[in-house]
């Protein structure tokens with residue numbers, strides 16, 4: 001049989017279209033037809049808050065320094081000063097002691113999670129993912145030769161511990177946990193975090209280790225908590241993946257990291273593998289300029305209040321119009337039920353009102369839709385009548 005111009009697996013993956021991309025493309029067509037200002041685009045998770053002042057100060061300081069080695073290659077793990085600054089920050093954030101040696105700087109959390117999956121997966125190994133989920137996980141897992149095993153969360157999008165336990169097999173190698181969650185906005189409770197750790201401990205063995213890989217780029221984008229609970233506190237074999245994409249509102253700068261807590265068995269071997277993979281996967285690590293910047297503002301945070309106000313404006317209105325919705329505790333997304341079972345059909349109805357949202361089935365949870373509220377306030381204000389009319393139309 002004739003070969004395709006591209007790998008068959010990639011061709012298949014491209015067909016099982018990402019709904020986010022599909023909505024993005026529909027959005028481009030609508031914007032060309034009606035003008036960008038008349039389309040209310042809630043389809044993308046691109047943080048739009050301003051970076052904190054400390055970030056701009058750090059950028060100026062690094063630029064003014066004119067270090068001769070500023071733009072050169074560096075060790076695969078990144079600069080020591082940045083690793084030390086991140087270690088200090090996460091020691092407070094996770095309430096665990098990290099030293100610079102525990103931190104590897106990566107190309108965003110996305111690059112970091114790819115490195116983690118490659119580090120732990122052999123072909124055929126299973127990785128549990130909790131739905132609804134960030135759709136790129138499947139690619140990260142499969143690129144590492146693994147198989148994604150989906151487990152649904154409960155109706156509040158909290159982990160269903162019995163279902164997770166039932167999904168564990170002798171091939172289970174890892175579970176990816178994302179709290180606050182994209183797309184549901186759920187913040188997993190302390191009880192669920194502890195419970196999840198207990199489940200994993202019951203099955204984790206030195207001869208068959210199960211890793212907890214936390215994808216934490218939204219950890220500090222929380223609205224009702226002072227601190228985001230994490231299962232990392234309760235489970236030794238944890239690997240943390242995170243980034244400054246949301247904390248500093250610099251998603252395009254690709255400033256991420258992996259942290260390996262002190263209690264992880266075989267830590268040096270794991271760090272060695274990650275160091276090699278960070279380079280051989282090709283992304284190497286956080287860009288050099290950003291490393292010097294992050295070293296100076298590793299604890300700074302964007303204005304979370306901006307997102308909280310957007311959440312309140314959007315979610316209070318949706319509830320008032322009759323949408324069934326869990327108020328998100330963090331991240332940048334609301335994930336209401338669609339008023340009809342067919343989420344794709346409802347998203348099409350919204351498009352009549354020039355509103356773009358993403359069907360829940362794209363995240364493994366049909367019957368819902370993701371509405372990203374990292375948008376300008378006016379976008380929400382202008383879209384609300386459309387959300388109201390769309391649900392009314394069905395009654």
Ligand SMILES: Cc1ncc(COP(=O)(O)O)c(C=O)c1O
Nearest residue numbers: 045108109110134182215243245
């Ligand atoms: C759940 C989740 N994980 C990872 C990422 C990737 O983040 P980064 O920009 O740090 O690569 C995103 C980006 O939106 C995300 O939503």
